[in-house]
Amino acid sequence: MQHKRPHSICILGFLTVVEHPEQGLFGGYLLLNHTGRPLEFHCTAPLRPNRAQEILYGPSLGPFLYGEQIGATLVRHAKATPCAVLTDSEPALAMGEHLDVPVALVLPPDPADTFTADPEDARAHLLRLDTAHNAGPTVQPHRTGDGKLVLFDLGRHRLAVPCSCEAHRNAITDRLANLPESFDLVEPFGRIHEAISEARKGVR
Amino acid sequence: MNSAQRSSMTHGKPAKPPCPKPWPRKTPRAVLRPNVFTWQPPNPPAVKSLDLRASQVALSQSLVLEAFRQAVLPLPVAVTSEALELARPRAVAVRIAAPRVRVRGFSFAPPERPEMSGAVPDCNSAASTQPTPPTLAPGRGGTRIRPPHDIVKLEDRLHYVLQPPLEHLLAERALHFPFRPFPYQFEGVAFLYPRHAAVLADEMGLGKTMQAITAIRLLMRCGELRTVLLVCPKPLVTNWQREFAQWAPEISVMAIEGDRARRAWQWRLPDVPVRIANYELLCRDRELLESGAVAAQGESPLSSDGEGPVVPTQFDLVLLDEAQRVKNRSGATSQVVRSIRRRRSWALTGTPVENTTEDLVGIFEFLVPGFLAPDLKPRRMGRAVRDYVLRRTKDRVLADLPPKLFRDANLELTPEQRETYQRAEDEGVVRLSSLGGELTIQHVFELILRLKQICNFDPVSGTSSKLERLAADLEEVADSGRKAIVFSQWVGSLDRLAKQLHRFGPLEYHGKIPPKHRDAVIERFRSDPSRHVLLMSYGAGGVGLNLQFAGYVFLFDRWWNPAVEDQAINRAHRIGADGPITVTRFLTLDTIEERIDFILQEKRELFDTIFSDTTGGRKPRLSQDELFGLFELRMPSGDNPAAA
Numbered sequence: 049m050q051h052k053r054p055h056s057i058c059i060l061g062f063l064t065v066v067e068h069p070e071q072g073l074f075g076g077y078l079l080l081n082h083t084g085r086p087l088e089f090h091c092t093a094p095l096r097p098n099r100a101q102e103i104l105y106g107p108s109l110g111p112f113l114y115g116e117q118i119g120a121t122l123v124r125h126a127k128a129t130p131c132a133v134l135t136d137s138e139p140a141l142a143m144g145e146h147l148d149v150p151v152a153l154v155l156p157p158d159p160a161d162t163f164t165a166d167p168e169d170a171r172a173h174l175l176r177l178d179t180a181h182n183a184g185p186t187v188q189p190h191r192t193g194d195g196k197l198v199l200f201d202l203g204r205h206r207l208a209v210p211c212s213c214e215a216h217r218n219a220i221t222d223r224l225a226n227l228p229e230s231f232d233l234v235e236p237f238g239r240i241h242e243a244i245s246e247a248r249k250g251v252r
Numbered sequence: 253m254n255s256a257q258r259s260s261m262t263h264g265k266p267a268k269p270p271c272p273k274p275w276p277r278k279t280p281r282a283v284l285r286p287n288v289f290t291w292q293p294p295n296p297p298a299v300k301s302l303d304l305r306a307s308q309v310a311l312s313q314s315l316v317l318e319a320f321r322q323a324v325l326p327l328p329v330a331v332t333s334e335a336l337e338l339a340r341p342r343a344v345a346v347r348i349a350a351p352r353v354r355v356r357g358f359s360f361a362p363p364e365r366p367e368m369s370g371a372v373p374d375c376n377s378a379a380s381t382q383p384t385p386p387t388l389a390p391g392r393g394g395t396r397i398r399p400p401h402d403i404v405k406l407e408d409r410l411h412y413v414l415q416p417p418l419e420h421l422l423a424e425r426a427l428h429f430p431f432r433p434f435p436y437q438f439e440g441v442a443f444l445y446p447r448h449a450a451v452l453a454d455e456m457g458l459g460k461t462m463q464a465i466t467a468i469r470l471l472m473r474c475g476e477l478r479t480v481l482l483v484c485p486k487p488l489v490t491n492w493q494r495e496f497a498q499w500a501p502e503i504s505v506m507a508i509e510g511d512r513a514r515r516a517w518q519w520r521l522p523d524v525p526v527r528i529a530n531y532e533l534l535c536r537d538r539e540l541l542e543s544g545a546v547a548a549q550g551e552s553p554l555s556s557d558g559e560g561p562v563v564p565t566q567f568d569l570v571l572l573d574e575a576q577r578v579k580n581r582s583g584a585t586s587q588v589v590r591s592i593r594r595r596r597s598w599a600l601t602g603t604p605v606e607n608t609t610e611d612l613v614g615i616f617e618f619l620v621p622g623f624l625a626p627d628l629k630p631r632r633m634g635r636a637v638r639d640y641v642l643r644r645t646k647d648r649v650l651a652d653l654p655p656k657l658f659r660d661a662n663l664e665l666t667p668e669q670r671e672t673y674q675r676a677e678d679e680g681v682v683r684l685s686s687l688g689g690e691l692t693i694q695h696v697f698e699l700i701l702r703l704k705q706i707c708n709f710d711p712v713s714g715t716s717s718k719l720e721r722l723a724a725d726l727e728e729v730a731d732s733g734r735k736a737i738v739f740s741q742w743v744g745s746l747d748r749l750a751k752q753l754h755r756f757g758p759l760e761y762h763g764k765i766p767p768k769h770r771d772a773v774i775e776r777f778r779s780d781p782s783r784h785v786l787l788m789s790y791g792a793g794g795v796g797l798n799l800q801f802a803g804y805v806f807l808f809d810r811w812w813n814p815a816v817e818d819q820a821i822n823r824a825h826r827i828g829a830d831g832p833i834t835v836t837r838f839l840t841l842d843t844i845e846e847r848i849d850f851i852l853q854e855k856r857e858l859f860d861t862i863f864s865d866t867t868g869g870r871k872p873r874l875s876q877d878e879l880f881g882l883f884e885l886r887m888p889s890g891d892n893p894a895a896a
Contacts, residue, residue, distance in 0.1 A: 075353075078414060083424050086360045086414040093354040100346055113351070121353040230423060235394065235416070242396070242413045246406060247356070 058082045058227065061130035061149070062236040063122060065114050065137050066244050072096030074248060075118035076240035079128050084231060086239075090122050091247050115142025123147055131223040134207075136237045138197075141210050150216035150223070153197065154233050155206040205233045358407055360414070394419045395438040400447050401639045412446045422466075425473045430498055433462065436649040441467045443642045448596045449619040451575070453643040453863070456602040456822030458650070461495045464571060464600055469500040472525065477568045477596075479525065483589060484573035486530035487792065490771060492573070496526065508533060516540060531577050531585050538588045566593040572618065575599035576606055576815075579614035590618055602822070603815030604641065605859050609633055612862065616640075634862040643863045646825070654832045656825045661721055661838045668713040673706045673843060703844040708745045708809055718808060718838045719752055725836065726756050729804050730784040735777065736804035737786045739820045741811060746787040749808070757782045762789035774799070788823075790816055800829040807837045810845055814852045815859070 059079055066074045072094040079088040097105075097113060105112055120143045123133060133151045135141065144151035197208040200217055202224060209216040318331065394417025399409040415421065418438050433441075440463035444450055454460050471477040484492055489507050496505045508518050508529040515533070518524075519540055534541070570592050572578060578586040597619045605611045609630055616624040619640065624633060646653050665673055680699040684691055709716045722738065729736045740746050743762050750758045759777050761770060770792075777786045778801055786802070790811050802824040811817050825833040839845050 084416040084420055085424075088357060088359050089410060089414055090355050090357040093356070095351055095353060097351065101348060101351075104346070104348055117351060117353050121355060125355045125357055127359065230420070232420075235420075238396075239414050239416075242398075243410050246409050246413055 058223065059087060059128050059130045060224075060227075060236075061123060061126070061133040062240060063119055063133055063135045063137075063140060063143075064237050064240050065118055065140055066241060068094065068248065071248065073113060073118060074244045075114075075122050076244045076247075077119075077122035077126060078236055078240050078243070079126055079130060080236060082227060082231070084236070087128060088126050089240075089243055090125050091244055092118055092122065094248075110139035111142035114139035115144075116146055119143030119151075120146040123149065132220045134233060136234075141197075141213075144210065144213045144216060150219040151209070151213070152216060152220050153208040154237070155199070155208060157204070157206070157234060202233075203227075203229060207233075358410055360411065395435070395442045397442045397445055400450075402449075403446070418442045418445075418470075421470065425470070427466075427469060427473070429466075433466070434459070434649070436644055437463050437466075440642060440644075441470065444598060445470060447598070447640070449598075449640055451599045451601065451604060451615060451619065451637070451641040453601055453604045453641050455643075455645045456819055456826065458644060458646060458826075460600045460602070461492065461573075462499050464573075464598065465496060465499045468526070468569065468571075469503060471569075472503065477525075479567045480527070480569045480571065481567045481592065481594075482526060482528045482571045482573065483531060483534055484528065485577065486532060487767060487770060487797075488573060489528050489530055491797070492528050508537075512536075534588050535584050538584075538591075541588065542591055566595065568594070569596040569598065570594040571598045571600065573600045575601040575615050575618070576603055576611060578618050579606065579611040581610075581614045581617050586614060586617065590621070602819060604643075605862055606813050606815045607855065608858075609862065612637065630858060630861040637862075641863070653825075654829050656821070657832055657834045659834065659836045661718075661836050663717040663721060663838065663840050665707065665840050665843065666710065666713075666715040666717050666720075668715045669706060669710040669717065669840075672710050672712055673703060676702055676706055677844075700844055700848075704809060705742065705745070707840045707843050707845050708740070708742070709748055714748075717840065719749065721838070722749070722806060722808065723753060725804075725806070726753060726785060730756050733781065734804060735784055735786070735802040736806060737788055737799060737802050737820075737824060738806040738808055739788050739790055739817075740808040741790055742809075743789060745808065746789060749787055753785055756784045758785040758787050759783055760787045762787070762792045765792070777802075788820070790820055797823050798826060799823040800826050803829075803831055803833060805833060805835045807835070809838065810848060810852065812848075814856050817852075 059081060062078045064076055068074060074094055075092040077090045078086060081087055095118060097109060102109060114137055119140045130149060133149050134154045136154050138153055141151055141153055196211060198211055198214050198217060199206065199208045202221060396417055397412050397415050399412040403409050418441060437459055440452060444452060444464065444467035452460050452463060468477060468480055482492060493505055493507060496503060503525050505526045505528060506518060506524045508515055508527055515537055572589060578589055580586055599615050599619060604615060610626055613624045613626045624636060684695055687695060708718060726736060738749060743764055746760060746762055750760055759773050761773050765773060777783050805821050805824050807817060821835050839849055
């Protein structure tokens with residue numbers, strides 16, 4: 049049996065699913081250490097649901113394939129256990145129901161917020177000075193319009209967890225509290241996309 | 253039971269005796285309460301439900317007849333029930349098996365942080381006084397390191413693909429910079445980083461030196477480089493030392509210099525991360541280097557004093573600056589650098605093709621021996637080297653760089669010059685024609701040089717239309733407090749200019765100025781406001797110098813190929829230039845210079861054919877035919893080598 053790392057060593061899992069029009073679904077799972085260096089990468093062979101599955105699973109097909117089949121399989125296949133798994137694919141959130149690890153959706157950054165992180169760019173903008181804000185998250189957790197997700201802020205990132213797994217929010221907030229401020233939770237998905245693209249060349 | 257008995261039974265019970273009614277009696281209403289027979293399949297929700305209404309209709313008809321009979325016959329009438337049996341419906345099963353997910357996994361070793369022997373480990377301590385490392389806002393991506401095509405194994409490719417963006421790597425390792433690099437410079441570093449064979453062929457002035465140093469710095473931090481040999485032209489050694497001190501102060505650098513004994517000691521020293529040697533010196537130390545190469549194959553040769561191996565058995569990287577110096581494959585310089593054992597081979601040059609495609613083949617003999625065939629067509633050669641060569645031009649990557657303005661000063665010769673020129677050309681052509689079969693390219697060169705010199709100065713009267721125009725332009729330069737560089741092919745012409753332009757405080761930088769005095773000349777030109785003009789030869793001042801404080805460049809005469817002219821112009825037109833650079837190209841009309849200019853244009857087109865997607869395919873070389881053609885002469889029978 050493989051030795052599992054304790055959660056105190058912050059390893060982050062990033063999982064995404066890429067849909068290729070001809071070959072099907074490719075899942076990619078990247079484990080990073082706290083400095084963003086890769087530790088493990090796992091990817092699936094292309095997966096394509098048949099017609100019967102598409103009809104009979106109906107709207108539950110996405111969560112079934114992305115979350116239960118691809119997501120949970122990839123996470124279980126890895127040697128290291130992450131302190132949290134982040135995905136940029138909402139259907140993949142369903143894997144949280146099959147894993148012991150908290151899972152969250154990383155939402156793309158608001159373009160209006162990004163300029164302040166770059167001092168070079170910030171010089172080009174006028175800054176408005178208001179009364180001091182209260183410490184703590186700038187946005188209180190709230191639900192999306194359809195009531196499926198709970199949105200919350202983590203540093204400069206926007207995350208979401210399913211309402212059915214709202215407890216994951218606290219777990220993720222606690223476990224990622226010591227992550228360096230410069231750690232970009234969106235960027236690793238670009239790496240996975242490129243890695244899947246490399247792997248896909250061998251499938252042709 | 254017979255029918256009589258059956259009829260006396262109603263639902264199995266004994267029939268009561270009929271009650272006699274008087275005749276005529278009221279016809280009883282046929283109140284039909286037909287028994288409805290329903291059927292339920294053994295497994296109700298199996299697949300289909302059976303519609304029994306048709307059966308019920310058929311059954312009802314028989315009951316109506318029975319009721320009619322009952323109306324006629326005495327009541328009560330027994331009703332008989334029959335069980336109906338229908339065929340069992342077929343069930344179709346659809347399997348919904350979960351798809352089998354096949355997974356492939358890769359593990360990566362945690363990054364090392366090796367001790368940097370010989371380096372100055374102060375990069376972290378200096379962090380508070382230096383600019384912060386580059387960071388990115390979330391979602392901005394950054395500069396990605398992409399594997400070259402010659403890395404085939406998927407695991408090896410993923411090793412690079414899955415690394416964080418370059419900006420994150422630099423920030424993580426606390427690599428600080430004196431200035432914030434441009435995005436294209438990060439791209440250049442990301443290009444060099446994974447490659448074992450690479451040509452960084454950026455246009456002059458885009459910072460090839462800084463990009464190479466940063467890539468070396470990063471690879472050293474990752475433990476992938478420990479010993480680097482940097483080879484450059486002799487005048488640039490101090491420039492490289494200065495650049496290392498600025499961009500990678502923690503890396504100690506040693507310039508190989510001095511007499512043979514000292515150099516042997518320097519080659520032998522352990523724990524020297526970066527050695528800098530010039531090309532000429534490398535040829536002189538060929539014996540030392542080759543004996544070191546033997547050591548790499550398993551022997552352990554000792555130096556003459558028996559103190560140990562002469563040179564490191566193998567360098568992790570050999571970097572050639574101004575790599576066009578090895579374009580001649582049969583030359584001693586090329587042979588020496590190719591004999592050095594190394595893991596990585598990088599070349600820096602702003603002019604990978606100076607004259608012909610042979611130049612590029614020569615550079616690739618150092619990088620990837622045998623990769624380029626000399627007979628490849630330019631366009632195909634361009635495709636072949638695409639993954640190895642990174643070439644950017646200022647107009648593409650530096651939107652903020654001041655413009656480079658060209659002025660072609662097309663001048664008439666002075667009457668004295670014209671007379672001398674015409675006589676020299678006529679006599680020269682007659683002489684060449686009279687040589688017949690003994691005519692060689694050397695004879696043609698002699699005449700060309702003679703005519704070009706007359707275009708600069710009339711040797712009899714000393715008059716010069718170029719000088720008159722230059723002096724007029726320099727008045728304006730000096731009045732505005734600016735500085736100018738004047739390039740010429742001949743030291744003699746520069747000497748004449750120095751005398752004629754003494755009011756502008758000219759300084760000279762050419763082959764007759766000892767190398768140890770040259771840095772002082774540049775510094776004086778930079779700092780002394782009374783020195784407005786620097787007179788440089790193409791050979792001495794063409795490469796590696798940063799003269800961006802000069803706003804004017806004059807090409808007093810034209811070099812043989814445009815690449816050298818570009819090198820000269822870009823001494824001033826580079827990063828840090830604080831205004832437009834005005835380049836004045838002197839050309840005397842109806843002379844040999846005008847004819848050479850036409851050929852230079854063709855060479856530019858050759859370059860574009862290889863390194864861009866522009867259409868081209870013109871004549872690839874300045875051949876003997878072209879040189880003879882300058883005088884409308886035909887080449888005698890013989891071979892046809894490149895002339896320049």
